[in-house]
Amino acid sequence: MPFPNPVTVCQEHQLADGPHTLRLNLIGSPTTNVLIFDHIQYVPSPHAISSKGAIIFQNNDPDLEYGPGWNHIDNATMTNQTGSMVxxxxxxxxxSAFTILPKEFFEWNSMPGSYSIDNGSSKSFDQTGHLSRVxxxxxxxxxxxxxxxxxxxxLAIIYAGNSEINPLYLLSDC
Incomplete structure (x- = not known):
């Protein structure tokens, strides 16, 4: 697989309310040109009554409430302080919550934490394993x-690790 290329191919802002169609035409040879489609970000109109689309909160969204221990770096926000909450x-x-597994932390053992919704019971998560240092x-x-x-x-997310294991990252556009 080729190296990740965090490039936004196209974007459109401030469309008029109403239905829209996105068409993606690929031109080239399938043996020499490769496109790996990653994602579409869709933000419904503030006037929309109902939406079946996904809304993405980026790590730098002002609506995210970061507690102590979080650091903003490049296109991510990270912590390695036990108990840090967002x-x-x-x-x-x-x-859903997504993260980045940086190549700098190729020997990581664990990225543990928990989340709760509406102050309900906590549910644990742990991103474990070894991938590639490349x-x-x-x-x-x-x-x-x-x-x-x-x-x-x-939603509340709490980091359960420490400075000896992989930090928790919240990811922005990549």
């Missing part, structure tokens, strides 16, 4: 919540 409010029926692995899912009742919710 929280935010969202409207939806499911939430490339960083972007958009690695830390967890996905079970289905939630439609409505307003509050």
């Amino acid at each position: 929280a935010f409010d969202f409207v939806g029926t499911l939430v 490339v960083a692995y972007y958009n690695q899912r830390l967890f996905e919540s079970p289905p939630l009742a439609s409505g307003h919710h509050k």
Whole structure:
């Protein structure tokens, strides 16, 4: 697999309310040109009554409430301080969190933590394993919540590791 290329190919802001179609045409030879499609970020209109799209909170979103111990670096926010928390409010029926596994931490053992929704019981997560020291692995899912009742919710993520193991990263555009 080629090295990750964190390049935004296209983007459009401030579209008029209403239906839109995105068409992606690939031109070239399938034996010499390769496109690995990563993701689409969709933000519904503030006037939308109902949306079935995903809303992505980037690590630098002002709605994220970082507690002590978090550091902003390049396109990520990280902590290696036990008990560091980040929280935010969202409207939806499911939430997932993603991270980056930097090549600098190729000998990592664990990236443990927990999350809770609406001050409910904590659920643990742990990104473990050994991948490669050559490339960083972007958009690695830390967890996905079970289905939630439609409505307003509050997510809290708490890092359970320490400075001896892999830090927890929240990822921005890569």
